[in-house]
Amino acid sequence: MLLLRLPTIPRPLLWPFSLSSASPRFLTQSRKFGFCAVLPSRPIIMANTEGSPQEIRSGDGAQNDGEREKGKGGDDEVIIQYVVLRRDLIDTWPLGSVVTQGCHASVSAIWLHKDDEHTAKYCAPTNLDSMHKVTLEVKGEVQLVNLSEKLKAAGIAYKLWIEQPENFPTCLATKPYPKSTVSPFFRKLKLCK
Known part of the structure; x- marks a missing residue:
């Protein structure tokens, strides 16, 4: 039983x-x-x-969901990672290839900031089954580069994935942050569908 x-x-x-x-x-x-x-x-x-x-x-x-949330970001704040894909690639590339680009950027952003306090909480064994990730889209390369520059100017850590050997940006992922810290930069973007 x-x-x-x-x-x-x-x-x-x-x-x-x-x-x-x-x-x-x-x-x-x-x-x-x-x-x-x-x-x-x-x-x-x-x-x-x-x-x-x-x-x-x-x-x-x-733990119940409420306890899990409190344990993530401190002060009941959810730790979140944003992934931004290009709509023009979603419409022209095979779906698996676009998903792979997002995975590359996400893993790279986490690995590059593995010693960060928020990344450690996001990847803690107690939180592995309840990670929060939001996947958004921009129209194309110009919008992705503009977002990258905006995040850089604000001091937000991220990884802009550059596909090789073509050498062009395909997606972007932030390191894990408390939601209130990074959500304002992504409010105007649409959820990727």
């Missing part, structure tokens, strides 16, 4: 669940609860290795 804990319910529901029916890629082991299956829909299903269900009390096991 397994425990199903949903963030909006104060006490977990006991739910009959067979470990054999869980996909092995979602299985992990916890010192406190034994085998755990984390499903993509975000509930946490747990099985006690001794065979008896255990109740998760407040403060044990997974």
Whole structure:
């Protein structure tokens, strides 16, 4: 028998669940609860290795969403990373190629600022499953370069990804920041769709 804990319910529901029916890629082991299956829909299903269900009390096991937010940026501030892609490339390149450009910029921005306090909080083991990233779009290269210059002038750390060997900018990603610090620079941009 397994425990199903949903963030909006104060006490977990006991739910009959067979470990054999869980996909092995979602299985992990916890010192406190034994085998755990984390499903993509975000509930946490747990099985006690001794065979008896255990109740998760407040403060044990997974944090609720509010506690997770507080732990990220201090002062209840969400730590966020912005990724900006070019719409002209989205319309002309294969989708996978454009997504790859965003991934390159995002990873580079994090790696270049790996010793930064906000990056450390963003990448902390307790926050890995709840990172906040916003993907936006600009019309083309000119707008991307203008945004880059605007961020540079304001002292905002970012990575402008330059595709090689073509040597032109394809996307931009900020290092992780508290949302209130960087959101004003991105308010006029549209969500990438």
